[in-house]
Amino acid sequence: LRYAPLEGPALADLTRRPLAVQIPVGGAIPDNPTIRAAADELQKGLSSLSGRQVSLMKGHDAETRADHAIIRLHCARSEIAAGGAFSIRQSSRGLDILASEPIGCLYGSFSLLRALSEGMRLSDIGRSEAPRYPLRMLNHWDNPDGSVERGYAGSSIFDWWKLPDHLDQWMIDYARANASIGINGVVVNNVNASAMMLEPRYIARLKRLADAWRPYGIRVYLSARFSAPRDIGGLETADPFDPRVAAWWKDKADEIYAAIPDFGGFLVKANSEGQPGPGDYGRTHADGANMLAHALGPRGTVIWRAFVYSEHDEADRARQAFAEFAPLDGQFADNVILQVKNGPIDFQPREPFHPLFGAMPDTRVMLETQITKEYLGFSTHLAFLAPMWKEVLDAPTGHGKTVAEAIAPAGMAGVANIGSDRNWSGSHFDQANWYAFGRLAWDPSLSAEQLAREWAAQTWSREEGFVADISAMMLGSREIVADYMTPLGLAHLMATGHHYGPAPWVCDLPRPEWNPCYYHRADRQGIGFDRTPGGSNALADYAPIAAARWADPDRMDSRYLLWFHHLPWDWTFPDGTSLWQTLVQRYDAGVAGVAQMQQVWAGHEGEIDARRHADVADFLKIQRREAQWWRDASIAYWQSLNSLPLPDGTRPPA
Ligand code: GCU
Incomplete structure (x- = not known):
């Protein structure tokens, strides 16, 4: 989002005529906050790239300005797919961004700004894109006290103390950054969850974030502590088969949806590293997940993690998740997704892909990656992680699909590397991992090289010698760490x-x-x-x-x-x-x-x-x-x- 001023032919091309961004007129569209965000971003970005103030115009005003090149937003075109797809086309007046929904217009606007930021000429830009996966999520391992588990970029960016009364601009910039790379879901709290996050006072705070991020297409999720009915609900049990427990979760879900109608759902770490879970009552993971899925109903999704290991398995920790989950294939409710780490141990510099990928054809399985570098030198060691994620995504599972294909009904989650540091990620180069994660969740067929080049050009310099050297350095960096x-x-x-x-x-x-x-x-x-x-x-x-x-x-x-x-x-x-x-x-x-x-x-x-x-x-x-x-x-x-x-x-x- 730096939008560094263009130079040379790209600048000449962009400034041939005065530029305007045209907001559609008619119906409810002009007041739509997502279209407003798209138009504002275009105005901000184009002004900065061109070095000239770009104006915003309503449809009919723009028609009269024959001397202007006009970027037009068409956000209700039924020929474009739903779910964030867009098309960017040259037009007689300048350039059109077409989508069937406002969010497609926002993604298209960011795509246009990215292309220009990389140094492409306005008159050469044309593309049609659609996100490959429905879920493109960040998992924050942030605690309510502001600390971040495995966070190396300062403290949490979520200021629960001042919410809901005060919302920092930081939260808007965070949403812009996420939307610019296609991220559409955020789990705000640690998987080692505090039940406190489900209390009314936190729901009110979360509502403020949800309202602020909605225009950017971001839904909020909560990590839910499985024992919450006991911890904060006054029950003496959290047994998923106890009707009082199920009723407690249903009431809790209703309470959340009353505040946040598009609440995404719950992420759950159960019976792993000391976390409570259905196993405490002799129930299976499917029993626990399905009870929560029922509480949410069609309104939301339960994302159940497959990262489990316990002291009882001494033979090989790498086999435990497979042993526990593979037999449960087909037993999860439709609104349950199983979230599986890229490898069978734990985010090592190199692991083979997790054997659960492709092995559960009747379960929606999502890939969990770790953007924060817990095992790769925190934020001081330079390691660009796209090559590692590509290794997993491109791996043929042997069940007829690559990992990228096997997760198609769900998507990708990344454990965030974001914190209060001025550079957001603890180091300048760690921003590239946040960037590459989002871009791959949007399109897993993108090459690591393209991502490195895109990011380097937007972040540092468009000079070809610089981009070539720095992207090559980035591409080799993870292997060096391994x-x-x-x-x-x-x-x-x-x-x-x-x-x-x-x-x-x-x-x-x-x-x-x-x-x-x-x-x-x-x-x-x-x-x-x-x-x-x-x-x-x-x-x-x-x-x-x-x-x-x-x-x-x-x-x-x-x-x-x-x-x-x-x-x-x-x-x-x-x-x-x-x-x-x-x-x-x-x-x-x-x-x-x-x-x-x-x-x-x-x-x-x-x-x-x-x-x-x-x-x-x-x-x-x-x-x-x-x-x-x-x-x-x-x-x-x-x-x-x-x-x-x-x-x-x-x-x-x-
Ligand atoms: C790793 C990490 C923990 C984290 C866990 C998880 O083991 O060290 O801090 O809680 O993964 O993914 O749940």
Whole structure:
């Protein structure tokens, strides 16, 4: 939304004639707040891009201004699909944005502004788009006290203390940013939910947000604590089969809908990491979800999370969600969606796709990604996550669909990385992950490269040399992090609790799967988690075609090797290099990669504003030091087990 002034041919093209934005006349349309938002955004954006004040005109006023190029909004064209679709077409008067609903006009306006911001000429722009998924959601893990679970961008942006009396402009800018990338749902509170959020005083506050965001096409949702009937409802039970419990939730839903008629629904984390759930009463996840679904009725959706693991499953944590949920396929009510994390463990720098994708054909399944970088160096390490999400979206599940196809009836959720920091996301480059998440939820076929280029051009500079270098740097950044933290398919070696920095040596925590040693299984002989039939057999949770891709260590993508196989240190790759040698090379490549990013960034000093350039340079310095820390600590620990010398040619650079 920077709308940095254009230059050169793009500016000449935009300023050939005076510009006006035409608001439709007739019916209720001119007063529609969404169309108003679209027109305001066009006026703001075009004025800034062109360096000239752009006027807003009503239909008939505009017709008389033959000298003007006119951007016309047509927001009730039945030939365009519903649900946010739009078409942008050249016209004799300038350019038309067509949609069947106001929200399509808003999305079309943002699309036009994006194209111009990237440097395209007004007279070259034409496109028709429709969102691929119905749900494109942010999940905030924000607590009512202002703290944010796994948040690295300051405190919560939701000021519950001043709501509902005061609504900060910040909340409008937040909605604009979301709408500009197609996000249409927001869960405002942490999945580890406080029941307090369901109390009348919070419903009144939420109503104020819902009213403010409605023009931007954003529906609000709440994380619901399953034990709320007990916590705040005066009942002694939360058993979903108890009629008093069901009645309590129904009344609660009615109360919320009276305040917020388009309330989206509930997100629920149940029977996971100590959260209450139907399992506390011997009921299944489907029993719990369906009771809530009934309370909402056709008004809303229950989004039930599949992220479960408990101390009872010591064999392989990666299998637990599949074991609990796959047998429930077909048992969920129509207005229930199952939200599944991208991989079977927990947002690691690399995981194979979750085996539940494609495996529940009679359940609507949604993909949960984590935009905040809990396991990828928080906000100081630069890691552009689109390549990681694309890896999952493009993966063929083996059940006849890719992951992107399997989630089509639902959509994508992203755990937000947004906070009170002036740059919104904790670092300048982490804005790119918020951006890419929204764009992929709109269109999962977009390439990571296109997203990096779009974002870099709008955020920093349109100079082709800059965009080419910076987008290339972004595209390699996640692999670099995977290399210096968890190469070759290793996972969860971060220090316990906060998950920052290496601690593969930790092995004495009470629950086995809290320990990094549970995941790497390294000893004197070898390293890796055996998930073949001889081990935990997690491979069996995948469709045979998918499992076959990872079954043979000699013929698989080595980036997943130690996720699926436990191998001796002297095991050799088909090219003859040993596992140990390759592992050390990967760590080295990770550290060298950060040094390379530093160089690329330093090479563009002076091309963008000094303050933001310095911010990024500082963070890259931190990342460089910590990449080295990850590599050196990890290698030293593996050496303490295998007593092997550093392979030739892998001496750490000074
Ligand atoms: C991770 C994360 C927790 C979070 C959980 C979840 O385990 O560390 O903070 O609550 O995921 O997704 O529910």
